[in-house]
Amino acid sequence: MRVAPGATAVNLLWSVVTTAAQTGVLVATGRLVGALPDAVRHGWTARVTADLAVLVALFTVSQVVPVLWEHGRYHLKNVVKTAVSADVSDRMLAPAGVAHLEDPAVQDEYTRAAGFIGYTIRDGANQAQRMLQNRLSALAAAALIGVLFHWWLAVLALAALWATESYHARILYREDDTWHGESEHHRDAEYHFGLGMGPAAKELRVFGLGRWLTDRYDDRWTTASAPMNAVRRATAARGALVSTCGLAVFGAAIWFTAAAAADGALPLAATTSVVGALLRLATDVSGYVVSVTRRGSVCLRALRRLPGMIAERAPERGGTAALPDGAPHHEIRFEKVSFRYPGQRRDILRDLDLTIRAGEALALVGVNGAGKSTLVKLLTAAHLPTSGRILVDGVSLADLSPQARAAWQRRASTITQDFLRLPLSAAENVALREVGGDPADRAALDDAAERAGAADLVARLPHGWDTVLDKAHANGTDLSGGEWQRIALARALHATAHSSGVLILDEPAAALDVRAEAALVERYLELTSRVTSLIISHRFSVVRDADRIVVLEGGRVTEHGTHAQLLATDGKYATMFRTQADRYAA
Numbered sequence: 254m255r256v257a258p259g260a261t262a263v264n265l266l267w268s269v270v271t272t273a274a275q276t277g278v279l280v281a282t283g284r285l286v287g288a289l290p291d292a293v294r295h296g297w298t299a300r301v302t303a304d305l306a307v308l309v310a311l312f313t314v315s316q317v318v319p320v321l322w323e324h325g326r327y328h329l330k331n332v333v334k335t336a337v338s339a340d341v342s343d344r345m346l347a348p349a350g351v352a353h354l355e356d357p358a359v360q361d362e363y364t365r366a367a368g369f370i371g372y373t374i375r376d377g378a379n380q381a382q383r384m385l386q387n388r389l390s391a392l393a394a395a396a397l398i399g400v401l402f403h404w405w406l407a408v409l410a411l412a413a414l415w416a417t418e419s420y421h422a423r424i425l426y427r428e429d430d431t432w433h434g435e436s437e438h439h440r441d442a443e444y445h446f447g448l449g450m451g452p453a454a455k456e457l458r459v460f461g462l463g464r465w466l467t468d469r470y471d472d473r474w475t476t477a478s479a480p481m482n483a484v485r486r487a488t489a490a491r492g493a494l495v496s497t498c499g500l501a502v503f504g505a506a507i508w509f510t511a512a513a514a515a516d517g518a519l520p521l522a523a524t525t526s527v528v529g530a531l532l533r534l535a536t537d538v539s540g541y542v543v544s545v546t547r548r549g550s551v552c553l554r555a556l557r558r559l560p561g562m563i564a565e566r567a568p569e570r571g572g573t574a575a576l577p578d579g580a581p582h583h584e585i586r587f588e589k590v591s592f593r594y595p596g597q598r599r600d601i602l603r604d605l606d607l608t609i610r611a612g613e614a615l616a617l618v619g620v621n622g623a624g625k626s627t628l629v630k631l632l633t634a635a636h637l638p639t640s641g642r643i644l645v646d647g648v649s650l651a652d653l654s655p656q657a658r659a660a661w662q663r664r665a666s667t668i669t670q671d672f673l674r675l676p677l678s679a680a681e682n683v684a685l686r687e688v689g690g691d692p693a694d695r696a697a698l699d700d701a702a703e704r705a706g707a708a709d710l711v712a713r714l715p716h717g718w719d720t721v722l723d724k725a726h727a728n729g730t731d732l733s734g735g736e737w738q739r740i741a742l743a744r745a746l747h748a749t750a751h752s753s754g755v756l757i758l759d760e761p762a763a764a765l766d767v768r769a770e771a772a773l774v775e776r777y778l779e780l781t782s783r784v785t786s787l788i789i790s791h792r793f794s795v796v797r798d799a800d801r802i803v804v805l806e807g808g809r810v811t812e813h814g815t816h817a818q819l820l821a822t823d824g825k826y827a828t829m830f831r832t833q834a835d836r837y838a839a
């Protein structure tokens with residue numbers, strides 16, 4: 254990842270200028286102090302004026318340039334943050350499949366790459382610049398000691414700095430590693446925090462679960478922090494001892510310098526500069542900057558590992574095949590398809606055979622957990638079958654090239670049970686620009702809304718299509734579950750009117766009221782007339798008009814036919830239908 258080389262070069266320049274100015278201040282202070290005895294004896298001299306002017310100028314530069322440098326680092330930090338977020342998203346969203354999104358090991362690596370409290374690439378990059386400046390500054394101060402006094406003292410001071418800083422950095426590394434190893438607990442803690450602030454916030458309050466959530470967050474966070482606190486307790490005393498030893502070396506060096514001055518072996522000006530340089534070296538022994546830089550590099554390594562890990566744990570099977578434009582022209586065929594979720598012991602689908610003819614309106618019914626939504630995931634190539642094939646006009650989805658697989662996913666317009674609720678305008682919620690929709694084409698939007706039964710809803714919105722569907726947004730509004738469902742349906746219909754040829758509706762009526770459900774049923778055949786469609790619903794009123802209905806049971810299709818044929822067969826479908834119908838009749 255290469256980010257803002259120009260801004261990085263400017264920041265480098267600022268750090269070099271800062272170092273030069275700070276070292277200049279040490280020299281100028283020495284010169285000024287060296288000139289003072291003369292001034293005391295003979296009054297104010299031109300040399301004092303000149304030395305003072307140089308000192309003030311260098312001091313001003315040493316104070317002002319870091320402000321510019323700070324600004325530059327802040328800018329770079331933001332650029333790095335945006336670049337990392339984009340990079341992480343790209344890597345996570347690149348595969349057409351979704352198996353890696355459900356893998357805890359990948360989630361952990363993702364959490365590390367994206368960064369969490371104190372562990373981010375942006376902080377690492379920021380502190381790396383500080384570390385560089387510290388190194389330059391330490392070398393300059395040591396050079397000053399060597400030139401003005403003794404090189405062995407310069408080396409001793411650098412060695413004391415290096416030893417103390419390394420020790421502290423090592424302690425921090427241990428803390429860091431312990432902290433980092435707890436990423437699952439951190440994720441859990443963050444999840445509970447997000448839950449309280451996010452979409453479930455209202456429900457949690459209504460149930461009075463605020464306290465429970467806080468306690469749970471507290472518990473997870475304490476669990477995550479406990480190992481690091483233990484390391485911290487174990488190392489605190491030793492850390493303080495090492496610091497004291499390091500500072501003792503610097504104290505002795507200052508003592509030695511002062512003694513040389515008292516013996517007349519070192520002029521006053523040089524003594525002042527050398528003591529200043531020693532104090533400068535002594536103040537930066539914490540190891541913090543080194544540790545944060547290392548943390549950043551840990552995140553960077555996780556980011557680099559992420560694609561490899563995704564490829565290894567959730568390999569993208571595929572080939573080079575492509576589908577003909579506008580497929581399916583003939584059929585979508587499931588041939589002996591079995592599927593088991595990664596890491597699970599049970600097949601959800603078993604040797605399933607099913608054919609969906611092009612242009613057909615097929616309905617799928619089955620009890621909870623029968624595998625209906627799983628079948629949709631396979632149909633949209635989010636997962637590939639564990640065995641068997643899914644053929645679209647004779648081409649297996651498993652043989653598609655990554656581009657062809659992505660194109661097939663765009664061709665299938667799917668509204669799942671947990672459909673997207675985007676904090677965007679109503680227009681953008683229906684016509685997603687990213688998949689070729691045009692929110693400015695109001696005629697197309699009106700048509701989709703009309704067909705989805707959402708026209709009245711849009712007309713009632715305070716700013717019509719431009720109303721943002723998010724209460725957290727100024728002038729935004731929130732929708733009820735059923736209203737959202739109509740917007741989602743409009744999105745699917747808008748897509749089928751443009752680029753999609755396959756319409757998949759998973760429980761499209763779950764949140765609809767009786768009238769809206771009746772309207773959906775009335776329009777169902779018209780809605781699906783131009784496409785190949787699959788509808789899943791527990792409401793038999795919604796599925797009964799489908800061209801064909803299939804029953805999924807035990808991972809297989811056990812019955813298929815029209816509503817009338819299935820009732821006549823008097824099997825599972827007929828039983829389920831009558832149970833529901835009897836309840837309504839009663």
Ligand SMILES: Nc1ncnc2c1ncn2[C@@H]1O[C@H](COP(=O)(O)OP(=O)(O)OP(=O)(O)O)[C@@H](O)[C@H]1O
Nearest residue numbers: 355594597601619620621622623624625626627628
């Ligand atoms: N990502 C997953 N990892 C492991 N198991 C899963 C995953 N998603 C679903 N399952 C399991 O697969 C089975 C079928 O789930 P699926 O969601 O396909 O059922 P469904 O027929 O759509 O149910 P419902 O009518 O309740 O929506 C369930 O037992 C579920 O626990």
